[in-house]
Amino acid sequence: MSEVKVKKEKVSRQHMPVQDAQERKKNFNEVATGYSEDQALLEASRCLDCKKPLCVDGCPVDVDIPAFVKLITQREYQKAIDKIKEKNNLPAICGRVCPQESQCEKLCILGKKAEPVAIGRLERFVADWDLEKGQYRAEKALESGKRVAIVGSGPSGLTAAADLAKLGHQVTVMEALHIPGGVLVYGIPEFRLPKSIVQHEIRNIQEIGVEIACNTVVGKINTVDELLNNGYDAAFIGTGAGLPYFMDIPGENLNGVYSANEFLTRVNLMKAYRFPEYLTPIRIGKRVAVIGAGNVAMDSARTPLRLGAEESYIVYRRSEKEMPARLEEIEHAREEGVQFKLLTSPVEIIGDENGWVKGMICQQYELGEPDDSGRRRPIPIKGSEYELEVDTVIMAIGQGPNPLVPQTTPDLRINSHGNIVAEDATGQTSKAGVFAGGDIVTGAATVIQAMGAGKKAARAIHEYLTNG
Amino acid sequence: MFKITKKMTLAQSIKLIEVLAPQLASKAQPGQFIILRIDENGERIPLTLADCDGQEGTITLIYQEVGRTTLELGRLESGDYILDLVGPLGKPSEIERYGTVVCVGGGVGVAPIYPITRALANAENNIISVIGARSNKHLILAEEMQRVSEKLHIATDDGSLGHKGFVTDILQQIVDSGVQIDLVVAIGPLVMMKAVSELTRPYNIKTVVSLNPIMVDGTGMCGACRVAVGQETKFACVDGPEFDGHQVNWSVAETRARMFADEEQLAMKGCYSGGDCHCQK
Numbered sequence: 001m002s003e004v005k006v007k008k009e010k011v012s013r014q015h016m017p018v019q020d021a022q023e024r025k026k027n028f029n030e031v032a033t034g035y036s037e038d039q040a041l042l043e044a045s046r047c048l049d050c051k052k053p054l055c056v057d058g059c060p061v062d063v064d065i066p067a068f069v070k071l072i073t074q075r076e077y078q079k080a081i082d083k084i085k086e087k088n089n090l091p092a093i094c095g096r097v098c099p100q101e102s103q104c105e106k107l108c109i110l111g112k113k114a115e116p117v118a119i120g121r122l123e124r125f126v127a128d129w130d131l132e133k134g135q136y137r138a139e140k141a142l143e144s145g146k147r148v149a150i151v152g153s154g155p156s157g158l159t160a161a162a163d164l165a166k167l168g169h170q171v172t173v174m175e176a177l178h179i180p181g182g183v184l185v186y187g188i189p190e191f192r193l194p195k196s197i198v199q200h201e202i203r204n205i206q207e208i209g210v211e212i213a214c215n216t217v218v219g220k221i222n223t224v225d226e227l228l229n230n231g232y233d234a235a236f237i238g239t240g241a242g243l244p245y246f247m248d249i250p251g252e253n254l255n256g257v258y259s260a261n262e263f264l265t266r267v268n269l270m271k272a273y274r275f276p277e278y279l280t281p282i283r284i285g286k287r288v289a290v291i292g293a294g295n296v297a298m299d300s301a302r303t304p305l306r307l308g309a310e311e312s313y314i315v316y317r318r319s320e321k322e323m324p325a326r327l328e329e330i331e332h333a334r335e336e337g338v339q340f341k342l343l344t345s346p347v348e349i350i351g352d353e354n355g356w357v358k359g360m361i362c363q364q365y366e367l368g369e370p371d372d373s374g375r376r377r378p379i380p381i382k383g384s385e386y387e388l389e390v391d392t393v394i395m396a397i398g399q400g401p402n403p404l405v406p407q408t409t410p411d412l413r414i415n416s417h418g419n420i421v422a423e424d425a426t427g428q429t430s431k432a433g434v435f436a437g438g439d440i441v442t443g444a445a446t447v448i449q450a451m452g453a454g455k456k457a458a459r460a461i462h463e464y465l466t467n468g
Numbered sequence: 469m470f471k472i473t474k475k476m477t478l479a480q481s482i483k484l485i486e487v488l489a490p491q492l493a494s495k496a497q498p499g500q501f502i503i504l505r506i507d508e509n510g511e512r513i514p515l516t517l518a519d520c521d522g523q524e525g526t527i528t529l530i531y532q533e534v535g536r537t538t539l540e541l542g543r544l545e546s547g548d549y550i551l552d553l554v555g556p557l558g559k560p561s562e563i564e565r566y567g568t569v570v571c572v573g574g575g576v577g578v579a580p581i582y583p584i585t586r587a588l589a590n591a592e593n594n595i596i597s598v599i600g601a602r603s604n605k606h607l608i609l610a611e612e613m614q615r616v617s618e619k620l621h622i623a624t625d626d627g628s629l630g631h632k633g634f635v636t637d638i639l640q641q642i643v644d645s646g647v648q649i650d651l652v653v654a655i656g657p658l659v660m661m662k663a664v665s666e667l668t669r670p671y672n673i674k675t676v677v678s679l680n681p682i683m684v685d686g687t688g689m690c691g692a693c694r695v696a697v698g699q700e701t702k703f704a705c706v707d708g709p710e711f712d713g714h715q716v717n718w719s720v721a722e723t724r725a726r727m728f729a730d731e732e733q734l735a736m737k738g739c740y741s742g743g744d745c746h747c748q749k
Contacts, residue, residue: 176687178505178512178552186689215554217687221495242689246701253696253720255727262690270511270684279511279536280684281731355723402688403706 013115014043021335025305028190028273031332032096040125044072046110047117054107055119060452061159063087065104065119072122081130084123089162089205090155090451092131092197095124097188098448099326131200141168146465149174149232151218151405154182155447156238156438158202159454160461161210167462171209172232174216177269182240184447186269187261189299191306192329195268219404224412224434234433234461237420238454241439242402246395247291251349256285256357260292260300260396267303285391287311289360291346292396293323298330300394301338312338313388317345317365317378343367343378347385349393359387401440409434419443427457435461469549470504473526478608479601481533482576483542484518490525492555498583499561499678499710502527503686505552506540513537514683516580516655516709517556527555530579530608536735557686558709561676563587567650568594570642571617572635572664574656575601578609580678581655582616588653589616596647597621598638600656604629636663649673654713658722665713675713679704681724696720 017033018024024031035043047069055065063084071080084091100106100120108116146169150157153175161171179185184198206212218224224235244259246252258266263282266272270280288304290297293316301312314333316323319342323330334340341362348361364384367376401418413421413430420429420436427435437453439445474486492502501516519528533542544550561584569588573581578599589595595616600623601607607622607629614620621638622630631638635656643649652675654664661677668675681693681704688706695704696717702708 176554176689177685178554186685215552217554217557220556221491242687244689244691246691246694248701253694253701253724255723259691262684262692265684265690271509275731276735278509279735281511281728281735283728283731355719355726404687 011042011046013046013118014039014121016118016121024191025336028306030194031191034128035121035125040072040122041075043118044069044122048109050109054109055104058103058107060103060448061087061455068126069117069119069122072126077126077129078134080126081134084126088451089159090201091123092127092201093184093193094448094451095120095127096193096197099446101327103448131197141166143170144168144465146170146233147172147231148461149227149235150238151224151235152182152238152240153180153212154238154240154438154450155184156450156454157182157236158205159451160236160238160437160458162205162208163455163458164461165205165209167458169462169465171211173210173212174218175212175214176217178214179269180212180214186265187296187299189264189268189303191302192299217404219408224405224409228433233465234435236427236454236457236461237405237434237436237440238438238450239402239405239440241399241444243400244395245398245400247346247397249346249348251351251357254349254351254357255355256283256391257349257393257395260290260296260394261399263300263394264296264303273307282307284309287390288392288394289313289315289346289388289390290394290396291315292398293325294396294398295325295329297396298325298333300396302333302336304392305336305338309392313341313390314338315341315344315346315362317343318375319343319367322375341388345378350387357391357393359389360393361385362388399444401443417443425456426460427453428460433464469551470553472544472546472548472550475544475546478530480605482530482606482608483533484528484530485541485544486526486528487550487553488525489527489553492553493520493525493527494522496520496527496556497560498563498587500556500558501709502529502553502555503557503683504550506537506544507551510551511537512684512686514557514680514686516678516680517583518579519583530576532576535732554686557705559707561587561710563591565591566593568596568648569651569653570639570649571595571597572639572652572654572656573597573599573613574635574660575606576608577656577660578613581653582609582612584653585613586616594618596642598623598635600624600635602626634663635660636667639664639667643667643671651676658718658725661713662718665716669714676710677713677716678709679711679716679721680709681721682727
């Protein structure tokens with residue numbers, strides 16, 4: 001009998017199952033429900049297992065993508081997750097919130113002709129499998145006897161902490177809020193990143209020996225210098241972009257105007273969506289305007305619909321093409337009924353006699369020549385002002401660096417924006433033994449970029465602790 | 469978890485607790501505040517420190533039962549625990565030798581002004597204090613304030629103790645008496661701090677007030693506590709809580725303080741309707 005060579009059936013990229021838009025906009029459950037095993041196997045089978053995989057170049061933490069995808073095709077899920085965890089300590093989070101389309105998947109060879117392998121969805125699949133069935137094997141390195149203080153428990157701090165613990169160092173993470181996770185718990189909504197997932201990932205990190213001290217504001221209860229003088233051999237600062245920007249327009253202090261940070265923190269961290277069972281209130285009117293068009297803006301616009309608002313607008317002064325949010329987030333927002341007022345920006349917020357927002361004067365814009373950012377500069381159109389009737393305004397136009405650590409660490413160099421100056425490859429700051437990474441260095445960026453910075457800094461701190 | 473080591477009632481609906489928090493107690497300075505969350509479902513509320521004892525490792529909090537959280541706090545006893553406590557937050561008071569300082573405290577605002585007054589006294593200032601409350605039943609820390617002041621004046625709304633009227637009546641008398649005043653520090657209800665600031669403005673007497681707006685994180689992250697000061701918007705949690713009373717936009721502060729008035733009512737209803745809240749136990 002002659003061998004018949006079966007031609008591999010052409011499989012197209014597997015769609016991510018999602019809750020129906022009309023249904024999901026009434027709840028806080030996760031929007032994307034995750035691949036089934038069959039879907040994951042089909043999707044993994046699409047990987048060409050390139051000899052020189054470009055996808056890995058696109059990953060800020062260098063996950064061996066082809067290797068873990070291949071292990072999925074072999075149904076070796078434990079090995080697949082172990083492979084990911086060699087590089088990535090927060091896979092269930094990255095599988096959900098990484099902008100894969102501009103990183104690993106952007107470089108996938110399949111993407112040149114058709115659609116790239118859905119690397120992020122596969123990562124999520126094995127990470128979720130792990131949460132349910134996996135057996136985490138904590139690697140125990142020889143104890144180094146060195147202590148490292150990590151300031152901030154967001155993505156960069158957790159990553160640095162986990163890597164350093166794996167290398168045998170004694171690590172304490174200091175967090176200002178009452179639960180760890182930073183932006184993962186106060187910023188990103190439950191419907192995009194369930195908090196149980198974050199807790200689980202953090203527990204895994206604690207299991208490898210990382211200690212987390214909540215309710216600890218470095219810069220207040222102690223300083224970086226005090227940490228270094230009291231037994232810590234090195235410090236990593238990952239305090240994030242925790243200072244919301246406002247527009248400096250009239251009416252911004254009216255009741256009903258929130259920063260995105262306040263709005264999201266009330267809803268996510270403090271669970272105001274379950275008020276009064278949880279005691280932190282939030283007040284959402286019928287018509288909400290969110291200023292800005294990044295991921296934080298999309299989160300801020302989708303949340304009010306779930307809290308009973310009738311209209312939710314994204315107000316953005318550039319056009320659709322320039323919106324910084326992930327395409328997937330924009331699409332999800334649109335499906336749920338968020339309306340986009342593009343080439344529009346507020347010039348004034350108007351209040352009623354009781355000091356509550358009742359409207360917003362908007363001005364229309366057109367696009368001119370490219371500016372420093374390479375995006376076309378928005379130019380206001382004279383006489384185009386009109387009033388948009390809204391009762392809640394959420395400012396999602398970005399955040400600056402939190403000043404508490406720089407203010408109390410005199411020899412830590414900062415730039416004109418207040419960001420800590422740190423070497424790109426190592427996170428080394430101007431101060432010996434002090435490293436920094438994430439949004440506090442780069443300004444507001446992504447979870448995975450912060451994780452990449454945490455990873456590099458961990459390597460550099462290990463080198464510093466080992467060889468001085 | 470933070471253990472309550474002492475609890476007492478100071479006046480009608482005003483209570484004092486001492487909480488074990490050694491590191492915080494050794495670090496805190498007059499003028500700073502803490503944020504606490506009683507339990508898993510609780511909200512984060514800021515309370516200005518009334519005192520701390522580095523030796524005992526305790527901080528003192530004095531609060532008025534005005535809302536759901538302070539009522540629940542009032543039901544906790546010595547030996548009970550508070551789930552979360554963070555601080556010291558905010559900038560400390562600027563303590564230096566000014567000369568003659570008038571310290572004005574109203575209602576539960578006498579609690580935070582006490583450690584500031586004491587620190588100013590220790591810095592060799594001549595202290596004239598004016599404290600007030602609705603009645604003598606509502607007045608707190610009169611003895612403590614007496615100990616750290618050269619002269620203590622008391623005002624009550626109903627005249628049950630001291631001057632019948634407002635603290636500002638007494639402050640006006642002091643100003644009129646021709647005493648050279650180098651600084652006024654005022655802590656109390658917004659309406660009182662506003663009245664004090666308006667009173668001192670024409671005389672150009674430097675006036676410091678301590679604001680206690682609605683907060684969430686207390687580290688500058690959320691901006692809920694923003695206050696209009698001069699031409700700028702400031703965050704009370706990191707830029708304050710103390711500000712120049714002549715620069716504060718009081719109408720913005722008053723409006724923002726009412727932001728969640730309806731929700732606060734709702735939360736209180738839950739408290740009294742015999743629901744699942746702990747304060748009924």
